[in-house]
Amino acid sequence: MNLINNLVSMLIRVSIVFVLLLTLNSQLSTEVYAVNMNSTNYNIIFGNLNIGSGRHDSPNYSMTTSLGQTFADRFTSSGFVVKVGFQYIFTTMPFEFEISSTLINFGTLIPNTFPTPLPTLDVTITNPSRGYDVQVIEDHPLRTLSLHFIPDTTCNGGIQACSRTSANVWTSTAATGFGYNASGHDVTADFLNNTYYRPFASREAGHSPVTFMSSTIAAKNRISTVTFLANIDGAQATGTYQTVINFIAVPKY
Numbered sequence: 669m670n671l672i673n674n675l676v677s678m679l680i681r682v683s684i685v686f687v688l689l690l691t692l693n694s695q696l697s698t699e700v701y702a703v704n705m706n707s708t709n710y711n712i713i714f715g716n717l718n719i720g721s722g723r724h725d726s727p728n729y730s731m732t733t734s735l736g737q738t739f740a741d742r743f744t745s746s747g748f749v750v751k752v753g754f755q756y757i758f759t760t761m762p763f764e765f766e767i768s769s770t771l772i773n774f775g776t777l778i779p780n781t782f783p784t785p786l787p788t789l790d791v792t793i794t795n796p797s798r799g800y801d802v803q804v805i806e807d808h809p810l811r812t813l814s815l816h817f818i819p820d821t822t823c824n825g826g827i828q829a830c831s832r833t834s835a836n837v838w839t840s841t842a843a844t845g846f847g848y849n850a851s852g853h854d855v856t857a858d859f860l861n862n863t864y865y866r867p868f869a870s871r872e873a874g875h876s877p878v879t880f881m882s883s884t885i886a887a888k889n890r891i892s893t894v895t896f897l898a899n900i901d902g903a904q905a906t907g908t909y910q911t912v913i914n915f916i917a918v919p920k921y
Contacts, residue, residue, distance in 0.1 A: 764794035765802075765917035772896055772913075779902040780841045788895045791881060791915065793854075799884040799920035802892075803877035804913060806868040810846050810898065812907035818898060820867035821845030832878050835864040844899050852892035854883045865897060868913065877916050884920065 723732045743750045768790040774783050793800055811817035822845060823830035823838040830836035830847070835858040838847065847865040850856070856879065858864065869875035881892050898909075 763796060763800070763917075763919040764792075766792050766794075767915055768792075774896075774898050777898060777900050777904075779900055779904065780844075782841060782897065782899060786895050786897055788893050790852075791892050791894060793881075793883075793890040793917065795888055796883060796886065796890065796919060798886065800882070800890075801879045801918045801920070802881035803879050803916040803918065804848070804868065804894075805871050805875065805877040805916070807912040807914070808870055808872035810909040810911050812905070812909055814905075814907065816905040816907055816909075818846050818900060818904065818909055819844070820870065821847035821865060821897070821899075822867065823847070823865055830864075830866050832867055832869045832875060833858075835859050835866045837863050838865040838897065839863050841899060842901075844901050844904075846896075846898045848880075849895040849897070850880045850892050851895070853887075853890040854881050855892050856880055856882065862895065871914075877914070 723730065725731075743752065772787045772789065774787060777783065791802055793802065806820075809817050809820050821830065821838060821843070823836040824840045824843050828837045830838070835849070835856075845867065847867045849862055849865050850859045851862060858866075859880070866878075866880070869878045880894075881890075883890065
């Protein structure tokens with residue numbers, strides 16, 4: 669059996685996606701007019717013409733209003749949702765998203781031994797005024813330039829097998845692979861504790877990004893910790909193994 673001396677590193681890239689879906693009735697005029705008020709000193713976006721709108725505060729309350737709008741409501745149909753009116757586009761604070769590190773390095777892996785300490789990064793969502801999702805996906809499984817690879821984990825396997833959307837127990841050092849755990853604010857319920865892991869969805873395999881952190885309510889400074897785990901056996905080829913992990917934040921409106 670060859671002695672393994674593997675350096676495993678991952679470069680983390682952050683992607684932020686903002687989604688706006690708008691469907692217009694084809695019977696309406698193809699020309700759309702809007703008010704965009706700006707000068708060298710200001711820019712008012714979503715300007716609205718009505719009796720009044722704005723935010724009103726006192727020591728005991730805070731209230732937003734819109735008065736006299738012709739259409740102000742939430743309209744739904746098969747395939748789309750349209751939210752019309754000042755109340756739906758008003759946000760108290762801007763949406764912000766950050767991660768604490770862009771490089772995760774496992775160093776030298778020892779066969780059938782979990783690294784200590786396990787590498788982590790923090791995901792922070794600031795001012796999600798109407799909720800959010802954070803999704804994750806890898807470009808491909810960990811691999812070398814010569815195409816040796818470390819497979820994505822199935823956790824302990826058997827009745828404790830995990831999947832891209834369902835975490836399970838990974839405590840056996842005989843179980844090899846690569847995966848992640850999530851803990852903290854708003855993580856999905858399948859991460860019961862720090863022994864529960866998932867494999868990453870893979871862009872190369874045609875998977876879609878998978879949500880691991882989600883909220884439907886307003887909150888401030890939501891923080892989760894993502895813990896990475898890689899484990900190999902004695903037959904693993906030596907080399908430097910890499911992949912790119914994409915974190916995608918989607919605010920809800």
